[in-house]
Amino acid sequence: MAGEDESQFGRKLVENRFVTTDELAHCHKRLDELNQNGEHVTLEDVLIREGLITQSQIERLNRSMDDDSMYRPAQQIPGFQIMSKLGQGAMATVYKARQLSLDRIVAVKVLPRRLSENQEFVDRFYREGRAAARLNHPHIVQAIDVGESGGYHYFVMEYIAGETVYDRLQEAKVMDEHEAIIVALQTARALEHAHARGFIHRDVKPKNIMIGEEKEVKLADMGLAREISDYKTAQSEAGRAYGTPYYISPEQIRGEINIDFRADIYSLGATFYHMVTGRVPFEGSTPSAVMHKHLKEELIPPDHLNTRLSAGVAEIIEAMLAKRRDERYATTKDLISDLESVAKGGPPFQARKKLDPHMLENIASSGVTVSTATAEDLDPSVREEDPRRRITILILSMLLALSVLANLAFLVMSE
Secondary structure, three states: OOHHHHHHHHHHHHHOOOOOHHHHHHHHHHHHHHHHOOOOOOHHHHHHHOOOOOHHHHHHHHHHHHHHHHHHHHHOOOOEEEEEEEEEOOOOEEEEEEEOOOOEEEEEEEOOHHHHOOHHHHHHHHHHHHHHHOOOOOOEOOEEEEEEEOOEEEEEEEOOOEEEHHHHHHHHOOOOHHHHHHHHHHHHHHHHHHHHOOEEOOOOOHHHEEEEOOOOEEEOOOOOOEEOOOHHHHHHOOOOOOOOOOOOOHHHHOOOOOOOHHHHHHHHHHHHHHHHHOOOOOOOOOHHHHHHHHHHOOOOOHHHHOOOOOHHHHHHHHHHOOOOHHHOOOOHHHHHHHHHHHHOOOOOHHHHHHHHHHHHHHHHHHOOOOOOOOHHHHOHHHOOOOHHHHHHHHHHHHHHHHHHHHHHHHHHHHO
């Protein structure tokens, strides 16, 4: 047992009242005598010989020390009592803790010591804290404090009792459509708040969306968040793909400088796709293979994988996952509008605005004669009683009729 570990072991013995300080001092003295006489023994051996502790008690104490070692970094943070470990990733470890001053439960994210020596990681860690602190929304995990103590950098945030969307998908594989719509809608509202304040999240994915015990949705982890106006950081990251391969947007893959809110819409679309189909949009044997498919491969429509899926949800997802960002939603508010409409049983008006012009162009350029086609004939799912839809159908019918007349006139003139 190394000196530091032996010292900690001795403190644990006294704290747990296995021995007194005098008995521990006696055992240390006896240990030195035996080692000087050429008998190589440990403090544990001496304690057992002296009849102060048993082998099974030592094993239990060592297991307790192993558990404590996980929490040692977090124990350096003054004002917080660590309760348990919530999770660990490549970038940080998150603990459940009690904030002593306010007697409330919080989550504490701690940067590992090895990353604390890398200024780039430290800067990114503090950017996350500052970004979260500037956002105040019921669907975003609230920032509480950020700082450094004992060589460890920490970020204190709101604790959410519940699970992530990733956890839910691990259990159920496919989420109920209505629940998935609500998760996407509340996440979109969180993103709208961030976008309005000049931030893009850049890492929207199932692991970063929390579902609380009261079914409230919270967007977490601003670790890759960036201010749109932060051109210096954008230039330093140019050409590098920041994000998670299964959910990353094409423009992030290309390492473009002028990333905007539409990257988040794409990532939320990929998450929405995963929720309702049980599969990520694109799969591959390596991260680079997956990202190549985001750039080049045609998306399998979500309602082809889940035939019970409504046409409205499928249309929204396909609009969100357009490879060209100009073909995605023009604003986050437009996306929210469509999600709200579909949640109430209505159609996604904004998504269909993008589809209808392309549909008419294709019909007109094909030279096909259409005399009685209506929007209902082209897409039966739009049939409903909404007066606005009837007006839209009428306009579409008129445009189709004009297209037919133009084709006929062209044919007559060419003869």
